[in-house]
Amino acid sequence: MKWWPMVGISKMLTEDKKYESKARVKKMGIFRRSFHIYTIDVGNSNILNFEMRALQTPKYNVHRFGIYFAASPRHADLLIVLGRPTKKMVAPLLETINQIPEPFGVILLKGCGSSGIDLDELKLPNVVASVNGCPEPSEILAILLKISGRVD
Amino acid sequence: MKKLLGAYIQDGRKYIILQENGKVVALEGNASEFKNSELLKNRNEYVKNVLEKEEIYGDDVFDFRYGPVTSGVGEAGVYHLYTYGERILSVKIDTSYKRRALDDKMISSDINDALKLSEEICGNFAISHSIAFSRAVENALKIEVSRDIKALKAIAIELERIYNHLYVISRLAGAAAQQVLASHLMGLFEDSLVVNKIFSGSRYLIRFNSIGSVLRFPSHEELKDVTDKVKKIKSAFSELYKNSMSSGNYIDRLHLTATLSAKDAELIGLTGPSLRACGVKEDLRTHDEIYRGIKIVSDEEGDALSRMEVRAGEILESLKFIQKTVDNLSLDKAMPFISTESGEGIGWSESPSGTIIYHVEIENFRIKSVYVSTPSVFGMSAIAHSMVGNIFTDFPFAVESFGVNFSDAAR
Numbered sequence: 001m002k003w004w005p006m007v008g009i010s011k012m013l014t015e016d017k018k019y020e021s022k023a024r025v026k027k028m029g030i031f032r033r034s035f036h037i038y039t040i041d042v043g044n045s046n047i048l049n050f051e052m053r054a055l056q057t058p059k060y061n062v063h064r065f066g067i068y069f070a071a072s073p074r075h076a077d078l079l080i081v082l083g084r085p086t087k088k089m090v091a092p093l094l095e096t097i098n099q100i101p102e103p104f105g106v107i108l109l110k111g112c113g114s115s116g117i118d119l120d121e122l123k124l125p126n127v128v129a130s131v132n133g134c135p136e137p138s139e140i141l142a143i144l145l146k147i148s149g150r151v152d
Numbered sequence: 153m154k155k156l157l158g159a160y161i162q163d164g165r166k167y168i169i170l171q172e173n174g175k176v177v178a179l180e181g182n183a184s185e186f187k188n189s190e191l192l193k194n195r196n197e198y199v200k201n202v203l204e205k206e207e208i209y210g211d212d213v214f215d216f217r218y219g220p221v222t223s224g225v226g227e228a229g230v231y232h233l234y235t236y237g238e239r240i241l242s243v244k245i246d247t248s249y250k251r252r253a254l255d256d257k258m259i260s261s262d263i264n265d266a267l268k269l270s271e272e273i274c275g276n277f278a279i280s281h282s283i284a285f286s287r288a289v290e291n292a293l294k295i296e297v298s299r300d301i302k303a304l305k306a307i308a309i310e311l312e313r314i315y316n317h318l319y320v321i322s323r324l325a326g327a328a329a330q331q332v333l334a335s336h337l338m339g340l341f342e343d344s345l346v347v348n349k350i351f352s353g354s355r356y357l358i359r360f361n362s363i364g365s366v367l368r369f370p371s372h373e374e375l376k377d378v379t380d381k382v383k384k385i386k387s388a389f390s391e392l393y394k395n396s397m398s399s400g401n402y403i404d405r406l407h408l409t410a411t412l413s414a415k416d417a418e419l420i421g422l423t424g425p426s427l428r429a430c431g432v433k434e435d436l437r438t439h440d441e442i443y444r445g446i447k448i449v450s451d452e453e454g455d456a457l458s459r460m461e462v463r464a465g466e467i468l469e470s471l472k473f474i475q476k477t478v479d480n481l482s483l484d485k486a487m488p489f490i491s492t493e494s495g496e497g498i499g500w501s502e503s504p505s506g507t508i509i510y511h512v513e514i515e516n517f518r519i520k521s522v523y524v525s526t527p528s529v530f531g532m533s534a535i536a537h538s539m540v541g542n543i544f545t546d547f548p549f550a551v552e553s554f555g556v557n558f559s560d561a562a563r
Contacts, residue, residue: 038223040221040228041226041227041228042228043228043249043250043252044275044559045271045272045273045274045275045278045559046227046274046275046276046557046559046560047275047276047278047356047358048275049226049227049275050275050276050319050345050356051355053226053319053338053341054338054341054342054345056338057335057338057339057341057342058335058336058338058339059339059342059343070223071223072223073221086228086249086250086251086252088220088228088248088249088251089220089228089249092220092221092228092249095221096221112272112358113252113272114257114268114269114272115252115253115254115257115272116252134275134356136355137342
């Protein structure tokens with residue numbers, strides 16, 4: 001039997017670079033091997049949508065950390081909110097959160113744009129990380145690894 | 153054929169923005185004489201097939217609402233697909249969820265702040281928007297731009313074209329269940345974003361362009377790194393593309409899907425690679441001295457396959473252009489001389505998905521009025537037209553092959 005399914009790959013054994021983020025995040029402490037993510041664009045300039053796609057490229061190979069992208073919020077453990085919402089996207093955002101099964105976490109990537117409603121004003125439940133600007137995929141991965149408890 | 157790309161009112165007079173044979177002009181006139189004028193009126197709310205002759209209705213016809221929160225549509229927007237079950241009869245696209253009114257926000261702001269807002273309109277077309285805006289300001293304030301600065305800006309726009317085209321082709325490959333090809337292309341997409349960062353300091357080339365100049369001059373080492381990486385992308389993409397074209401399964405999904413004729417494309421106001429895929433050899437870059445010798449890539453059939461082939465050809469042309477231009481760059485850091493503080497001007501750029509145009513009026517270095525024309529509005533109307541008669545499973549090929557963005561259409 002191979003050794004990695006038994007211990008889980010908690011270290012980046014094949015990479016010389018570490019995934020780092022200065023963002024303050026809350027460890028959820030509920031995931032063991034894997035978790036599923038759903039992303040929602042609420043009005044970002046598209047950079048965050050592209051960075052989320054870049055995170056899913058083989059360069060980052062997020063599946064090795066048990067990170068999967070769900071096709072519906074009902075199958076997700078974590079919701080990543082991309083950007084600051086336009087007025088019309090507030091209701092769909094709240095309904096999406098309503099559809100995620102408990103327990104769940106919400107990550108706010110506020111984006112580098114100047115438009116939209118302040119996400120803090122919406123007082124969204126279970127926010128586990130809140131990041132200003134447009135983080136690169138390596139930083140988003142670091143945030144996910146911190147939340148899952150795989151790194152400190 | 154003259155294509156209507158914009159309309160604005162200045163001092164109580166009506167003006168229209170037209171593109172013909174790769175040239176953009178603004179002149180006094182009435183937009184209602186053009187078939188696509190309705191697109192310009194409603195673009196903040198919705199986009200329809202402007203060539204639709206009558207409203208589609210009937211007992212079994214229903215509105216299949218796709219978005220704004222669905223894994224199939226990445227952005228905040230809604231596709232209304234009118235169907236009786238399988239075949240799509242009509243399409244209406246709701247852009248209002250992504251409307252941020254960034255063009256309205258530019259009014260009264262300083263020209264440099266407005267430049268930043270232009271980059272925010274659509275992050276993956278950031279440098280195309282930024283260059284179209286800065287050209288409009290440079291024309292308004294009669295600012296001369298040096299040849300080397302123009303070359304640096306042209307390299308940036310070609311880098312943007314490469315990563316956008318790689319992204320589009322990867323999405324098409326993914327939709328056709330060619331996951332190995334899609335993964336390889338997404339790997340190259342990430343590589344090209346890394347090249348952007350080496351060249352401009354930003355993965356999306358933001359805060360690189362400025363009015364009359366650039367904000368960052370890449371060093372000789374960085375330029376060498378860019379050309380080395382560009383060579384690797386070129387060789388990897390050429391091989392992948394050659395192999396992909398021998399896959400019958402892949403080609404079959406794209407061939408004759410979401411077809412558009414050249415005449416309909418021009419009536420809609422389509423520009424860019426999607427127009428060139430209909431056999432119209434029109435590209436704004438051919439009238440720009442910096443691009444001397446660039447080959448216009450075109451195709452004949454106007455389907456999703458032609459659009460993919462044009463984008464693939466353009467990736468290779470852009471990579472070739474970057475290698476050639478970097479070799480002849482002397483990095484002249486001359487600052488622009490500004491002789492006037494008010495004026496009116498028009499500027500454009502050939503973005504990865506078509507023409508972006510800005511018309512600006514400036515008073516004391518502040519924006520008095522601005523009109524922005526974006527290619528996604530016309531691309532979305534082309535999607536709505538080309539989808540008629542196709543079935544649901546063809547939907548991703550139509551949407552992805554036109555390379556449109558809600559953020560670009562809604563601004």
